[in-house]
Amino acid sequence: SARRxxxxxxxIWVEITKLVSQHQVVNxxxxxxxxxxxxxxxxxxxxxxxxxxxxxxxYTRGFGHPPLVNILxxxxxxxxxxDINALDEVLVTVGAYEALFCFFQAMVDDGDEVIIIEPxxxxxxxxxxxxxxxxxxxxxxxxxxxxxxxxxxxxxxxxAELANKFTKRTKAVILNNPNNPLGKVFTRKELELIADLxxxxxxxxxxxxVYEWLVYDGKEHVRIATLPGxxxxxxxxxxxxxxxxxxxxxxxxxxxxxxxxxxxRTVHQNTVFHCATAAQQAVAEGLxxxxxxxxxxxxxxxxxxxxxxxxxDRLAAxxxxxxxxxxxxxxxxxxxxxxxxxxxxPCATVPLEGLAAIPVSVFYSAEHKKExxxxxxxxxxxxxSTLSKAEKILQELC
Ligand code: PMP
Ligand code: GLN
Numbered sequence: 001s002a003r004r005x006x007x008x009x010x011x012i013w014v015e016i017t018k019l020v021s022q023h024q025v026v027n028x029x030x031x032x033x034x035x036x037x038x039x040x041x042x043x044x045x046x047x048x049x050x051x052x053x054x055x056x057x058x059y060t061r062g063f064g065h066p067p068l069v070n071i072l073x074x075x076x077x078x079x080x081x082x083d084i085n086a087l088d089e090v091l092v093t094v095g096a097y098e099a100l101f102c103f104f105q106a107m108v109d110d111g112d113e114v115i116i117i118e119p120x121x122x123x124x125x126x127x128x129x130x131x132x133x134x135x136x137x138x139x140x141x142x143x144x145x146x147x148x149x150x151x152x153x154x155x156x157x158x159x160a161e162l163a164n165k166f167t168k169r170t171k172a173v174i175l176n177n178p179n180n181p182l183g184k185v186f187t188r189k190e191l192e193l194i195a196d197l198x199x200x201x202x203x204x205x206x207x208x209x210v211y212e213w214l215v216y217d218g219k220e221h222v223r224i225a226t227l228p229g230x231x232x233x234x235x236x237x238x239x240x241x242x243x244x245x246x247x248x249x250x251x252x253x254x255x256x257x258x259x260x261x262x263x264x265r266t267v268h269q270n271t272v273f274h275c276a277t278a279a280q281q282a283v284a285e286g287l288x289x290x291x292x293x294x295x296x297x298x299x300x301x302x303x304x305x306x307x308x309x310x311x312x313d314r315l316a317a318x319x320x321x322x323x324x325x326x327x328x329x330x331x332x333x334x335x336x337x338x339x340x341x342x343x344x345x346p347c348a349t350v351p352l353e354g355l356a357a358i359p360v361s362v363f364y365s366a367e368h369k370k371e372x373x374x375x376x377x378x379x380x381x382x383x384x385s386t387l388s389k390a391e392k393i394l395q396e397l398c
Pocket of ligand 2: 013029030031032180
């Protein structure tokens with residue numbers, strides 16, 4: 001096989017999918033909702049399939065179905081406070097995953113350094129390596145807290161350590177905001193720190209914002225592309241799957257300046273070329289409706305985070321009642337917990353009493369894995385009935 005894939009064959013998502021297919025488990029492992037997407041996007045998908053316009057079942061524009069790139073340009077134009085060109089500043093991809101892949105393949109060259117903030121969504125490391133790049137890790141450090149529950153906001157970057165990671169070879173910084181698995185939502189001040197270093201060293205920023213609408217407790221999601229000097233060096237990645245609780249549709253996007261996006265298009269046209277037309281049409285209609293009611297109570301982008309915040313609190317309470325320590329996330333689908341108190345760790349490979357979850361060590365580099373062996377990630381984007389089953393299993397741990 002080619003050298004570029006050496007050592008990259010193991011994958012936690014392949015393992016967990018196999019595990020849950022072989023055992024009866026309560027699955028708080030891989031991050032996907034076990035509830036349905038909202039009716040309005042499902043109806044849009046069905047309408048597209050049944051449409052008189054037979055073209056809805058055929059190829060569309062390879063870089064993105066026109067209705068979808070148009071609404072993405074309009075929507076993100078509003079969010080980022082600038083005019084976005086639908087044709088050369090937006091690329092539709094097969095899930096956010098493909099947008100990440102296109103970025104690494106298009107922008108990272110042999111020997112380039114890529115700064116990755118730990119804990120990180122696992123594929124960044126593998127994708128950087130596959131592109132010939134060298135991942136350089138910087139950990140978020142938990143600061144000591146007493147007398148209250150730890151939250152993801154208590155995990156911080158050390159500014160001097162971060163500054164030291166930038167070298168002449170640094171090509172890009174990978175930001176995941178809100179972060180998977182910790183759930184950290186970066187503050188404006190933290191983003192300014194990262195942005196200033198990117199500008200100073202002329203470095204790109206890949207900002208993976210797939211959980212952009214899932215922010216809790218009234219926290220603000222700040223987009224790094226809006227900070228001074230950042231639009232021209234940032235590729236913002238999003239996911240229709242996470243946005244509309246339809247992860248199996250695999251519609252994602254990359255938004256950024258045309259001088260960068262043009263290289264992502266080259267990778268896209270030479271790999272998958274095209275994403276499912278009807279799924280793109282459904283996401284386009286969903287975003288069109290959401291833009292009309294942005295910020296209003298009837299918006300799905302208001303009701304979904306409210307619902308998930310409630311589920312987060314419920315799972316955190318079950319975990320804490322079992323004597324384990326939750327770290328309350330400010331955003332996203334996941335909650336990590338310190339499970340030192342139990343000798344029987346629920347984890348991906350050996351589910352505890354039928355509870356599947358992900359060991360947090362998979363979100364760390366080889367060097368730092370050991371320090372986080374006692375942490376487990378749980379997905380709370382689940383039906384209340386699933387969370388009740390998990391609660392029962394956790395109670396038995398007490
Ligand atoms: N980035 C992060 C941080 C994720 O958690 C995921 C998983 N949903 C992805 C990217 C990939 O998203 P998609 O399912 O749209 O490919
Ligand atoms: N993002 C999801 C998670 O972290 C799914 C991972 C994947 O699809 N590779 O669980």
